[in-house]
Amino acid sequence: MLAAFAARTDAAHPLSALEIADQPAPADREHWTRVTVRAASLNHHDLWSLRGVGLPDSALPMILGTDAAGVTDDGREVVVHGVIGADGHGVGPEERRSLLSERYPGTLAEQVSIPTANLIDKPASLSFEDAACLPTAWLTAYSLLFRAANLKPGDAVLVQGAGGGVASAAIALGVAAGLDVYATSRSADKRARAGAMGATAVEPGARLPRRVDGVVETVGKATWRHSAASLRPGGTIAVAGATTGDPGAELTRVFFNELRVQGVTMGSREDLRALLAFLDRHELRPTIAQVLPLARADEGLALLESGEHFGKIVLVP
CATH class of the missing domain: 3.90.180.10 (Medium-chain alcohol dehydrogenases, catalytic domain)
Incomplete structure (x- = not known):
């Protein structure tokens, strides 16, 4: 074969x-x-x-x-x-x-x-x-948003690095679930596409209109400081990758603002079934x-x- x-x-x-x-x-x-x-x-x-x-x-x-x-x-x-x-x-x-x-x-x-x-x-x-x-990128995004960060309709989330499989999935799932989604990209074209999906697209490192409840982080070193700075006290950075390298921990901000850092590797079979049902119910592709x-x-x-x-x-x- x-x-x-x-x-x-x-x-x-x-x-x-x-x-x-x-x-x-x-x-x-x-x-x-x-x-x-x-x-x-x-x-x-x-x-x-x-x-x-x-x-x-x-x-x-x-x-x-x-x-x-x-x-x-x-x-x-x-x-x-x-x-x-x-x-x-x-x-x-x-x-x-x-x-x-x-x-x-x-x-x-x-x-x-x-x-x-x-x-x-x-x-x-x-x-x-x-x-x-779905089984890797979309399942990971689903787990990051709803299991690791435990986000609910009306919450705000920052998705770093719009364009990749996990990030674009997190934008689509977040918008469909009623989250207030912010997305970053160095590319003006990718910011425009994220905006067309329903996100508020901003340049990397830009100050957000509000502190977010969670961050979807797959970029690593290039975006980590911005991720930590954009979270409300008690918020969660949900991590599933570090394509630009190990970021360092920003420990002072983490302990002072009582931030959570939660890692994710894909998700369970039950999560995948829930994701499939979510896409079917919302007619999301x-x-x-x-x-x-x-x-x-x-x-x-x-x-x-x-x-x-x-x-x-x-x-x-």
């Missing part, structure tokens, strides 16, 4: 480590189910894997990808939850938590094998391309930057690395 995989790792030039070629199809395995992939989406996790972060040489070659939607052999339309080993289903109770493409082959392939308990029914209202955007065939995964990953997109990049086998 055709797959996009890390044949090696290269910290400086991650795309040089990518190959797109035939790989063995998944074998039958008890408590796991084979899924024919109809759509998969890209995440920064794929680039980190190509750089060798969390992917040792002993695991190579490794098929990339944590997100997919597809069809099981018996015709069930499903969305893949890519967190493996969190509760032992399909892998045993002692297995440490990992994401697809870290210890087990990922979703950037024509087929993938998934613990059966990790398959969630796809709502008929969602296309496979839409559904494939992911922002998709581009749909490419799997054979052009290199182009999609190059676009992801450039940061010039707005929304999710989807691959279709």
